[in-house]
Amino acid sequence: MKGQRTKLGAVLVLLVSFIVGFGSVAGGNSQAATTKIEAPATTIAAKAGIAVAADNGQILAAKDIDTSLPIASMSKSLSLYLVLQAVKDGKLTWTQEIKPSAKIVTLSQNMDLSNIPLETDKSYTVKELYEASTIYSANAAIMALAEAVSGSQSAFVDAMRAQLEKWGAKNYEIVNVSGLNNSYLSDDRYAGTAADAENKMSARDVAMVAQHLLTEFPEFLETSRKTSIDFHGTTYPTWNLLLPGESAAQKDLPVDGIKTGTSDQAGDCFVGTVKKDGFRIITVVLHADGNADDQAKRFTATAALMNSIYQNWHQVALFQAKKTSSHLAAVKVTNSKQKTVAVVPDKTVKLYLPKSTTAKQLDFKLTKGDASQAAPIAKYDQLGTINLPEVGAGFLQGANSIKVNVLAKSGVTALTWWEKVWQNITGLFNK
Template sequence: MEVENVTHNVTKWLSLLLATMVMVTTITVQPLSVQAADPVDIEGESAILVDYETGKILYAKNPDMALPPASMTKIMTEYLVHEAIEEGQISWDTTTEISDYAYSISADASSSGVGLKQDEDYTVKQLYDAMAINSDNATTIALAELVAGSEGEFVKMMNDKAEEMGMTDTEFVNSTGLANASLGENVPEGTDPDANNLMSARSSALLAYHLINDYPGALDVTEIPSAEFEGEPITNWNWMLDHDEEEASSLQQFYYEGVDGLKTGHTDLAKYCFTGTAERDNNRLISVVMKTESMEARFEETAKLLDYGFDEFETQEIFPAGYQLEDEATIPVSKGKEDTVAVATKEAFSTPVKGDQADSYSITYQLDEEKLNGDGELAAPIEKGEKVGTAEIVYDGDGDYGFITPNGGNGSIDLVAQDTVEKNNWFMLTLGAIGSFFGNLFNTVVDTVKGWF
C-alpha cells in the first residue's frame, strides 16, 4: 500500500513537473514566433516611402490598395501639361478662354478658389500655377480641355500614360480628383457618372517619380508656399513648406526641412492624403500617405516616414565598378585566341542601407544565352567592354520591399568583358578541329578495347 502511494505521488509530481516545463517552454518560445513590428507606425490606410535615386522602397503599408487619391490626381495633369509643352503642342504663354464647365466649377466656392472669369484669356502658366499651388479644380479642367479638346479625351490620355508608366491599381475618370457624382451634366464622356479616380500609394509614388525625373522644373512651382492670382493671394495646401509669413505662422509647426512638393488631396471619400517629397544632402525621398483622418495627420504621418528614411538609411556603395565573383571571374571562350575572358560589373551598385544590411547583399551572374554555345562558352570574337550578361543583385535580409519602377530599378548591373578576345584564324581552327576529331577517335578506340576485356 505504501509502495502504491509512493508510486502515485511520484507519478503526480512528475506530471506536475512536466506540465510546468511545457508552460515554461511555451512562454519562452512563443515570442520568437511573433512577427517583428513595423519599423515605423503609420496611421493611415496606405503608405509608401521611396528613395528617389535608386527607386528602392524603404517602407510600405498596403501599397497596392486602390483608393481615391482626391487632388493627388492633379500630379498626372501636371505631367501631361509638361509633356504637351515639351512636344510643342502648347507653351507657357499659350492663352485660353474658360468654358462653361470650368466656369461653373470656379463659381462653386466649395470646389475651386481663384474665381475665373469668362471674359478673359488666361495663360497656361497662370492656370498651371493655380492648379499646382492652390489645387484649383477649375484651372485644372481648363488645362485638360486645352491639351486634349475635352476632359473626356484628356482622361483617355491620363489612363494611357498611367499604363505606359506601369501604374497598376489605377483608373482615372476625371482630371481633378473630384467625385464624378459632383460634376452633374459635366461628367467626362466615356466615364461612369458615379465613379471616382482610383490610385494606389505605389502608383502615386511612381507617378511622382516620373514627374520629378522627367520634369524637375515642376518642383520650382510646388515649393512655392503662397502666390497671387490676378492680384488675389493663394496659399499652398502643403503645410510642410516654409510658410514664414506672419499670417501663416500657425502652419510652421508642420514645416519640414527639405520638403519642396508635391500634392495634397481631400474629399469625403478619400479623406486626407498627401504625396510628398523632400531632399537633404543630395538625397531625395518620395512619400505617400492615403486616407488619414485629418489635415494635420497627413503631414504628421509624412514626417514620420521622412524621419525614418533620412535617419535610418545611408546610401552605400555595396559593389564597386569592376566587381568580380571569385569563382566566376572568367568565362570560357570558344574559337578564340584565348580560352577564357575576364568579366566584371560595368558600374558600381549603391543602395540605401539600414544598419548592417550591406552584408545581406550578393551577386549572381546571368549570362546572355544568345552569346553562348551549347557548352556554355562565349563565342569569339569578344570586344573589351562588350555586355555578356547581367549581374543580378540579391538581397537576403529583412524588410525587402523591392523597387518602385516596374523593371526592378537598379536590381541588376551590366556584366562586361574586361579584355578583347580575337577569333582564331582558319588554320588554327582547322588544327583544333582535327585534334578534336582524333582525340574523340582515340577515346572511342580505347573504350572499345576496354569493352573487349
Template sequence: MKKSVKALGMVMTAILITMVAIIPAPISTHAQPNNIEAKSAILVDAETGQILYEKEADLALPPASMTKMMTEYLVLEAIENGDISWDTTTTISDYAYWLSSDNAFSGIGLRQNKEYTVEELYTAMAVNSDNATTVALAELVAGSEGEFVKMMNQKAQEMGLPEAEFVNSTGLGNSDLGEYYPEGTSADADNYLSARSAALLAYHLINDYPQALDYSSITEAKLDKESFTNWNWMLPGMPGQLAPFGYEGLDGMKTGWTDEAGYCFTGTAERNNRRLISVVMRTDSEEARFEETRKLLDYGFNQTKTAEIYPADYQKKDDSTLEVNKGKEQSVEIATDQAIRGVVPSGEEKPYEIEFTLDKSKLNEDGELTAPLKKGEAVGTAQIKYTGEELFGYITEDIGQDANVQLVTQDSVEKANWFTLTFRAIGDFFSDVFGGIADWFKGLF
C-alpha cells in the same frame, strides 16, 4: 588603512553599478515605424525605387487632388513635345468657369473674357490645387476633359501604375460635377489610386520632369490679383501659423481631400542629395496627413541611407573569367561596368549579395564566348539581392531591372589565325587520345 581603502573602493564600485543600472538603455530607432495612422501608406527611395516602408500600399482608394499629379505630368509632356508652351494662352470654358465660381472647389474666380497662359494655370493647379485651372489645361491639351481622361489612363498603363483608374482630371468625384462629368465616364464614378501607384506616379513625375518641383514648392502665388497659399503646409517658409509644419528639404508634391478620400498627401523631400517619396491616404485630419508624413520621412532619412553596394569593375572570385572560342586568348576577364547602389538600413552592414547572369545568346553550346570580342562588350548583367529584413523590394519589377548593371569584357580578344586554330585542334586531339589511354590503363587496376 588598507582595510579603509578597500572598503571605500567597494563602496564606490557599488555606487557605480547602481548608477549604471538606473540609467535607461538607449531606445533603438532602427525598427520600422509601426504607428503610422493612415489607412494606407508607403515610403520610397527616389533614386533606387526601393520601398522602405509600406502599409496596405496596394489598397485602391480615391486619391482626391493627388489625381492632379497625372494632369501635371501630361501637361509637362505636352510642353516637352512642343504641343504647347508655357506662354500658350487659352480661354475659360463654361465648365471651368462654373468650377472657378465655387469656393468648395478651390475656385479662384476666373474670367471668361481673358486669356490665361499655361504657366498661370499650371501654377494655380500646383499651388492652390485649383480645379478650374486643371480643367482648362486638360481641355487645352486634349480638346475635352473626356479625351484627356483617356490620355491619363493610357499613361497610367505605360507607367505600370497598379490599381489606377482615372475618370476626371481634378480628383473630384464625378457626382460633384453635375452635367459636366467627362464624356465616356459615369455620373457617379470616382478616381482610384493605391499608395503604391501614387508613389510611382510621383516617382515618374519627379524623375521625368523635375521642373514640376519648381512649382510644387511655391508657398504663395497670385492670379487675377487673387492671392493663394499652398495647401502643402510642410513646405519650408510657409507663412504665419503654418510655419511650424515646415520640413527641411521638402519641395512637393500634392495634397488631396474629399469626403470619400479623407485627407491624403504625396510628399517628397531631398536632403544631402538624397530624395524620398512618401504617400499617406485617408488620414483623420488636415494636420494628421503632415504629421504621419513627417514620421515616414524621419524614418527614411535617419534610419536608412543610399550607398554604393558594389563598385564599378567588380569581379566575383569564382566568376571573373569566361572561356573564349577561336580567340588569340582562350579566356577573358569580365566585371561590372558601373557601381551598384542600394538602400542600407541602419545596423545592416552588408545586407546584399550579388548575382551574375550571363547572356546565353552570347555563348556557344559549351558556354564559351566566340572571338572576336571588343573591350567593354556586354555579356550579361549583375544584380543585387537584399538579404536583410527592413526593405520591401522595388516599387515595380521594371525599376528593379533598371537597377541591374552590365557585365562587360575587360579586354578585346582578336580571332586566332588558321595556323593557331589548327595547332590547337591537333593538340586537343592528342590530349583526348592520351587522356583516353590513361583512363584505359587506370581501369585495368
C-alpha cells in the same frame, strides 16, 4: 605490351577526333539564389502608403500599396504632367492665353471647393493656370488647361488613362481631370462613370506618377516649393503645410512638393518629396490616420515616414560602368591559354540598403547569358547578367527591375587548332 597498345590506341582515337573537329563547352557560374534583405520596420499612419527612392523607384517602405483608393486632388499630379508634356511638345506655350468656358467659370465660383475664382470673358495665361493648379490646387484652373490640351475634359481623361497604361499602372480608376467627386460636375461627367465616382489609384501607382513627374520635369519643383501664389491681385496660400516656413514644417526635412488631396471619400492624402543626405525620396499617404478635425495628420504621418527612411536607409554605390568591382569575380574561360577573364558591369548602379547592411555583405551571382564564355572573346562582350539582391518590397515596376550586364574587361585569344590538340593530349597523359 597489350596495355601500351591499348593506351596508344586511345590516344590515336582522341587525336583523330580533334582532327575531325574540336568542341569546347563554355564554362560559367550557375545561378544561385541571393538572400533576401528585409526592409526595416516602418510605421505608416494611414490606410495605405509607400516610400520610394526617386531615382530608381526602389521601395523603401510599404503598406497595402496595391489597393486602389480615392486620391482626390492628388490626381492633379498626373494632369500637370500632361500639361508639362504639352508645353514640351509645343501644343501649349506658357504665355498662351486661355479663355475658360462658362461652365468652368461657374464652378470656379464655388469656394467650398479648392478654387481661384475666374471671370467671364477674361483670359488667363497657361502659366497662371498651371501655378494656380499646382500651388492652390485650383480645380477650375486644371479643367481649363485640360480643355486647352485635349479639346475637352473627356478627351483629357482618355489621355490620363492612356498615360497610366503606358507606364504600367495596375490599380486605378480615372473619371475626371481634377480629382473632385463627380457630383460637382453635373452633365460634364465622363461617359459611363457614376454620379458619385472619384478618381482612385493605389499608393504604388501614385508614386509612379510622381516619379515620372519629377524625373522628366524636375522644373516642376520650382513651382511646387512655392508657399503662395499672387493671382490677379489676390494671394492664395499653398495647401502643402510641410514646406519650409509652413505650420507643419520640420527644419530637418526640406520638403519641396508635391500635392495634397482631400475629400470625404479620400480623407486626407498627400504625395510628398524631399531630398536629404544626398538622395531624394517620394512618399505617399492615403487616408491618413487621426481625428477628422486634425488638419495636420497627413503631414504628421508623412514627416514620420520621411524621417524613418533617412534614419534607416542609405544609398550604396555598387558598380561604376565598365570599372572593375570587388563584387564581380573573374569568369572562367575555355578554349584559351588564359584561364579567366576579369569582368566589368555595363552601367553605374546605386542601390538603397538598410543601414545595418553594407555592400561588402552582398553576394552577387552571375547568370550565364547568350554570349559564350569560350574564347575567342572580344573586349566588352557580354558574358552574363547579375542578379541584384532582393531588398524589401523591390521596385515600383517589380521585384528586381535593375538588370546589370557583365562584360569582358579585355579580349581573350582562342587556342589555335594545334594548341587544342596538344592541350588535350597532354591533359590526357597528366590524368
